[in-house]
Amino acid sequence: MQLNPDWVVGFVDGEGCFFVGIQRNPTVKIGFQVIPEFRVVQHKRDLDVLYALKTFFGFGRVCQNHDDRWEYRVRRLDQLREVGVFFQSHRLKTKKRVDFQRFRDVLTMMEEGRHLTKEGLREIAKIATLMNTGNRPRLAALMDEDRVQSDVKAPEETERNSLSGKFRPARME
Amino acid sequence: MQLNPDWVVGFVDGEGCFFVGIQRNPTVKIGFQVIPEFRVVQHKRDLDVLYALKTFFGFGRVCQNHDDRWEYRVRRLDQLREVGVFFQSHRLKTKKRVDFQRFRDVLTMMEEGRHLTKEGLREIAKIATLMNTGNRPRLAALMDEDRVQSDVKAPEETERNSLSGKFRPARME
Numbered sequence: 615m616q617l618n619p620d621w622v623v624g625f626v627d628g629e630g631c632f633f634v635g636i637q638r639n640p641t642v643k644i645g646f647q648v649i650p651e652f653r654v655v656q657h658k659r660d661l662d663v664l665y666a667l668k669t670f671f672g673f674g675r676v677c678q679n680h681d682d683r684w685e686y687r688v689r690r691l692d693q694l695r696e697v698g699v700f701f702q703s704h705r706l707k708t709k710k711r712v713d714f715q716r717f718r719d720v721l722t723m724m725e726e727g728r729h730l731t732k733e734g735l736r737e738i739a740k741i742a743t744l745m746n747t748g749n750r751p752r753l754a755a756l757m758d759e760d761r762v763q764s765d766v767k768a769p770e771e772t773e774r775n776s777l778s779g780k781f782r783p784a785r786m787e
Numbered sequence: 788m789q790l791n792p793d794w795v796v797g798f799v800d801g802e803g804c805f806f807v808g809i810q811r812n813p814t815v816k817i818g819f820q821v822i823p824e825f826r827v828v829q830h831k832r833d834l835d836v837l838y839a840l841k842t843f844f845g846f847g848r849v850c851q852n853h854d855d856r857w858e859y860r861v862r863r864l865d866q867l868r869e870v871g872v873f874f875q876s877h878r879l880k881t882k883k884r885v886d887f888q889r890f891r892d893v894l895t896m897m898e899e900g901r902h903l904t905k906e907g908l909r910e911i912a913k914i915a916t917l918m919n920t921g922n923r924p925r926l927a928a929l930m931d932e933d934r935v936q937s938d939v940k941a942p943e944e945t946e947r948n949s950l951s952g953k954f955r956p957a958r959m960e
Contacts, residue, residue: 615880620793625880627794627836628801660881663800707788707798708833 615666619704622670625663626701627708630654632717634742636735648729648738650720652697653687655679671697694721713745788839792877795843798836799874800881803827805890807915809908821902821911823893825870826860828852844870867894886918 631653639647652674656664664676664686673696674688688694698718706714720738728734804826812820825847829837837849837859846869847861861867871891879887893902893911901907 617880618793620791621797621800621880624794624797624799625801626797628798656881663881666880707790707794707839708829708836 615662617666617670619700622667623701623704623706626654627706627710629656630710631746632710632713633746634717634720634738636739636742642730644730644732644735646735648720648724648735649689650691650694650717650724651687651689652694652717653685655683655685658682658684671700691721691724695725716741716745788835790839790843792873795840796874796877796879799827800879800883802829803883804919805883805886806919807890807893807911809912809915815903817903817905817908819908821893821897821908822862823864823867823890823897824860824862825867825890826858828856828858831855831857844873864894864897868898889914889918 631651633651633653635649635651637647637649638645654664654667661676661684664684667686668674668676671688671693673690673693674686676684676686679685688697698714698721701711701714702718705711720741723729723734723738726734729738804824806824806826808822808824810820810822811818827837827840834849834857837857840859841847841849844861844866846863846866847859849857849859852858861870871887871894874884874887875891878884893914896902896907896911899907902911
């Protein structure tokens with residue numbers, strides 16, 4: 615299945631997700647890891663479309679999301695930068711492009727190493743709370759406190775889904 | 788906002804719905820009315836995209852679906868035929884194209900007046916149960932019985948949503 619760039623934009627306007635996960639990680643100095651992700655989730659009946667997206671972009675992974683849901687996803691920074699270049703020149707039509715813009719801001723901050731500083735991390739968390747649902751109160755609370763270092767314990771305070779090991783933001787609808 | 792045909796296909800692959808509603812209607816001889824509908828639902832923040840779809844196709848309505856959800860919809864048979872011609876020459880990539888094909892079959896049957904016969908109506912109901920969720924048991928039960936005439940009472944047996952007066956099929960996901 616060969617995909618046309620405009621089709622990809624329309625499909626991502628409908629089904630795509632630009633997401634910034636922030637996850638506790640005691641092995642990094644600041645105690646948190648920023649994981650930006652571009653993702654398209656589909657029912658397994660449309661696995662071939664996910665693989666076609668992978669072929670279209672030339673990178674990324676197709677893997678199970680949960681149950682009958684599968685996803686095409688990109689997490690590597692250099693590849694996300696390429697995704698960013700594509701959607702910069704092929705403009706999204708829905709308000710998802712606001713999320714995309716915020717996503718690109720986070721990528722830029724990460725390229726500048728700002729996710730490794732307390733201040734930068736807080737700023738990224740603030741941007742992340744505005745994305746997708748515009749409502750990620752746990753993340754906001756977490757980042758507002760003075761815990762942005764390494765006293766890390768409670769996994770339920772992270773944005774990580776403990777069952778699947780995957781981020782599962784509420785869909786933007 | 789100007790839309791490109793391929794973008795429209797991608798967006799409809801993600802967000803579009805081809806739906807066949809069957810509704811009790813004592814004013815028609817056979818007791819039931821077939822209402823095929825092409826619909827794209829979005830949060831109100833993307834109303835401008837729905838209006839752009841209306842401009843793109845050159846017909847249809849933009850109206851409230853429920854709460855913050857709005858829809859672009861087409862119900863007129865001649866206009867649905869044009870929608871059919873468009874997606875025939877601009878092929879959907881996801882399995883939604885199977886629903887689309889069934890939808891076109893129903894349109895053809897209606898053009899032949901078969902929805903006005905007991906046998907034709909049953910056949911349309913059978914096709915409708917396969918669409919969208921593949922699971923509309925009430926409709927199947929309704930059509931299997933010998934009630935496909937005019938002894939019409941219970942509104943809860945129809946596929947019509949009694950609150951909004953709109954069809955609300957489960958989304959195909």
